[in-house]
Amino acid sequence: RSDGHGAKKWQSTDAGIQSHAIKAVTAFLGCLSTEMLRLPPIKESISDILVLLEGVLQTKNVSVLIQAADVSSKLVSSIGNSIRQYPILEIVSPLSCQLSAHQLPTAISCARAMNCILNSLVTARGSTHAEILETLERTNAVASIVSALQSYTPDVHPLSYLTEMISLLRTILWIWPSSRYHVWSNGNLMGKLAHYCLATETTVVAKVLRLYAALALCGHGAMILLKNKVLMAKICELVGTSHPSSTRIEAFKLCHILLRSSKGCSQLMTSRCQPIVEGIIDAMRAKDDKLLVTEGCRTALLVLRYAGNHHQCFWSNAIDKVLYSILTGRCLSSHQSDKVLCDDELFDMVSKNFMDIHPYVWDILGYLVVHCTEDHHPVRKGKGHSLHALISCAW
Numbered sequence: 001r002s003d004g005h006g007a008k009k010w011q012s013t014d015a016g017i018q019s020h021a022i023k024a025v026t027a028f029l030g031c032l033s034t035e036m037l038r039l040p041p042i043k044e045s046i047s048d049i050l051v052l053l054e055g056v057l058q059t060k061n062v063s064v065l066i067q068a069a070d071v072s073s074k075l076v077s078s079i080g081n082s083i084r085q086y087p088i089l090e091i092v093s094p095l096s097c098q099l100s101a102h103q104l105p106t107a108i109s110c111a112r113a114m115n116c117i118l119n120s121l122v123t124a125r126g127s128t129h130a131e132i133l134e135t136l137e138r139t140n141a142v143a144s145i146v147s148a149l150q151s152y153t154p155d156v157h158p159l160s161y162l163t164e165m166i167s168l169l170r171t172i173l174w175i176w177p178s179s180r181y182h183v184w185s186n187g188n189l190m191g192k193l194a195h196y197c198l199a200t201e202t203t204v205v206a207k208v209l210r211l212y213a214a215l216a217l218c219g220h221g222a223m224i225l226l227k228n229k230v231l232m233a234k235i236c237e238l239v240g241t242s243h244p245s246s247t248r249i250e251a252f253k254l255c256h257i258l259l260r261s262s263k264g265c266s267q268l269m270t271s272r273c274q275p276i277v278e279g280i281i282d283a284m285r286a287k288d289d290k291l292l293v294t295e296g297c298r299t300a301l302l303v304l305r306y307a308g309n310h311h312q313c314f315w316s317n318a319i320d321k322v323l324y325s326i327l328t329g330r331c332l333s334s335h336q337s338d339k340v341l342c343d344d345e346l347f348d349m350v351s352k353n354f355m356d357i358h359p360y361v362w363d364i365l366g367y368l369v370v371h372c373t374e375d376h377h378p379v380r381k382g383k384g385h386s387l388h389a390l391i392s393c394a395w
Contacts, residue, residue, distance in 0.1 A: 008048065010052050010054065013059065018059060018064045019063070019064050022067045025075075029074050029075060037079055046079065046086055047086060050088065050091060054091050057072075057095060062106055065098065066105055069106070069112070072091055072117070073113045076113075077116065084124055084128070088117060093135050095110045098110040099111060099114070099139075099145060099165075099168075107165075111165055115164070118132070118172065122174075129176070133179075142179050145165050146182065148165045149165055159204070163204060163207055167210075170211040174217075180214070180218040181220075184215055190224065193211065194228060209250035236276050245291070249291055249295050252296065253295065255268070255302075259302040265308070269308060269309075273313050280299050280303070281322055283299075284323075294357055297361070301360055311368065314368070319364070321386045323361045323365060324386035326357060
C-alpha cells in the first residue's frame with residue numbers, strides 16, 4: 001500500500017502471510033535470467049520485493065526474519081550488479097539493526113546478507129557509500145560487530161557466528177577508512193583477533209588475515225600489527241609450506257600491505273627475514289598453483305624494492321634459478337648448470353610462451369641487480385649461469 005506520498009510500504013504483520021510472501025519471492029528469484037532482468041515488469045517486481053523485505057525484516061518472528069535475511073542474500077546474488085538500480089539501502093538499515101540480536105541464527109543470517117549487499121556495492125558511487133556509512137553509523141553496526149567478536153565463546157556460539165562477523169567487519173573496513181579507528185584503537189578486540197589468528201581452524205585464520213589486510217590500509221593499524229611480535233611470527237609461519245595454499249595466499253596479501261613502506265619492510269624483514277624469504281621462494285616454485293606463484297612473486301617484488309640484508313637472503317635461496325624456472329618451466333639443481341638454455345633459446349621460448357607472471361620476473365631481476373653489491377655478485381663467483389642467461393635475455 002502507498003504511504004500517502006507515492007511510496008509503497010509493507011503492511012501485514014501476520015507471520016503466516018509474511019512467510020508465504022517470502023517463499024513466493026524465493027521461487028520467483030529462482031526463475032530469473034539475465035535477459036529477464038531488463039524487462040520493466042521484472043524491475044517493478046524487484047522493487048516490490050525490496051518493499052516486502054524492508055517490512056518483514058522489522059518483524060519480531062525469528063523464523064520469518066531468518067527467511068527474509070536469506071532471501072536478501074539470494075536477491076543480490078540473483079541480480080548481480082543490477083542491484084545498484086534499486087533502493088537497496090532500504091534493507092541495509094533493518095539488517096544492520098539485527099546484528100545485535102540475541103537470537104544467534106538471526107544475527108548470522110543478517111550479517112551474511114549485509115556482507116553480500118556491501119560487497120556488491122564496492123564500486124558504487126561515492127554518494128551511495130556516504131548514505132550507507134550514515135546508515136551503519138546510525139544503527140551502530142561496527143559497535144555491534146565488535147561486541148559480537150569480543151563476546152564470542154566457542155562453547156556457546158557456533159563458528160559461523162564468528163566467521164560471518166569477521167567477514168562483514170572486513171568488508172566495512174575495506175570500503176570505509178574511517179571505521180578502521182574503532183578496531184585498531186580497541187586493545188581488547190585486537191587481542192581477541194590475534195587469538196583467533198593463532199587458532200588452528202583454517203577458515204577462521206584466513207578470514208582474520210583478510211580483516212588484518214583491510215585494517216593495515218591505515219598506517220596506524222599497520223604499525224600496531226607490526227609491533228605485535230607473536231602475531232608477526234605467526235604470519236611469517238603462515239606463508240610456509242606447512243599451511244594450505246589458501247591460507248598462504250591470504251598471508252602473502254597481508255604482507256603486501258605491510259610492505260608498502262620502507263619502515264614496514266624494515267620492521268618485518270629485520271626479525272623474520274629467513275622464514276619469509278623461504279616461504280616466498282617455495283611459493284614461486286609451486287608450478288601447479290598459479291595463484292600461489294603470483295602472490296609469491298608479488299611479495300618478492302615488494303620486498304626487493306628496498307635495500308637491506310634480505311637481498312643476500314634471496315641470493316642464498318637461489319632466487320636466480322627460481323626466476324629462470326618460472327620463465328622456462330624447468331627446474332635446475334646445483335649439478336645442472338650446463339643445461340641452462342643459451343641466450344637465443346631462452347629468448348625464443350619466452351617470446352613464444354609469454355605468461356602474465358613473466359613481467360614479475362623482470363621487475364624482480366631489476367631490483368636484485370640495482371641493490372646487488374660487488375662483494376657477493378653471483379656471476380663474479382662463477383655461480384650465476386642462470387642469472388647470466390636471464391640478463392642476456394633481458395638485454
